[in-house]
Amino acid sequence: RKEVEQDPGPFNVPEGATVAFNCTYSNSASQSFFWYRQDCRKEPKLLMSVYSSGNEDGRFTAQLNRASQYISLLIRDSKLSDSATYLCVVNRKTGANNLFFGTGTRLTVIP
Amino acid sequence: GAGVSQSPRYKVAKRGQDVALRCDPISGHVSLFWYQQALGQGPEFLTYFQNEAQLDKSGLPSDRFFAERPEGSVSTLKIQRTQKEDSAVYLCASSSGGERQYFGPGTRLTVT
Numbered sequence: 054r055k056e057v058e059q060d061p062g063p064f065n066v067p068e069g070a071t072v073a074f075n076c077t078y079s080n081s082a083s084q085s086f087f088w089y090r091q092d093c094r095k096e097p098k099l100l101m102s103v104y105s106s107g108n109e110d111g112r113f114t115a116q117l118n119r120a121s122q123y124i125s126l127l128i129r130d131s132k133l134s135d136s137a138t139y140l141c142v143v144n145r146k147t148g149a150n151n152l153f154f155g156t157g158t159r160l161t162v163i164p
Numbered sequence: 165g166a167g168v169s170q171s172p173r174y175k176v177a178k179r180g181q182d183v184a185l186r187c188d189p190i191s192g193h194v195s196l197f198w199y200q201q202a203l204g205q206g207p208e209f210l211t212y213f214q215n216e217a218q219l220d221k222s223g224l225p226s227d228r229f230f231a232e233r234p235e236g237s238v239s240t241l242k243i244q245r246t247q248k249e250d251s252a253v254y255l256c257a258s259s260s261g262g263e264r265q266y267f268g269p270g271t272r273l274t275v276t
Binding site: 154 | 195197199204205206207208209212219220222223255259263264265267268269270272
């Protein structure tokens, strides 16, 4: 079983729509959680960290449920520029401190 | 300021050739990571350096893969006797020691 599981999509939504992505992680020792954004043929870039209390950054809201080992990302009022692949990422913060990535969920916002 | 840079950006190798991929991390970053991203997949961890010490190489897929960071700054990932399944984007990331990792643009390796 992969460390992080995501629905690969694709999600095709009209401008202005609200879209939600979910992922689950398998290792209960995971301690840090993130959403990264990756544009086509570009490197991953940090979108936001995810905290147990939930956090919001403009149109983006992230939630973490440690009991269910579940992470979500909500995008409100989608823009064309939101089109990208969204990667769910966890870090056990042990050993190498390396990141574990999901396969990514592809979003296309349609005019 | 300058971010993480990688070279070459694209590399085509014939099966059986050796390749060397270079990573220049952000100046002063002690931690350096290599990841492999196959088409349609998320990046997967290969190896980790803290300064010049390679502390974890558990993700390297075979003994054909070798990484070094002799002076604690620039790192090279070497793949010997390349195979078609080595075709992927190789991403380098650096960190000052905190949680955030900054990724380079990657090297896209195609083995024919």
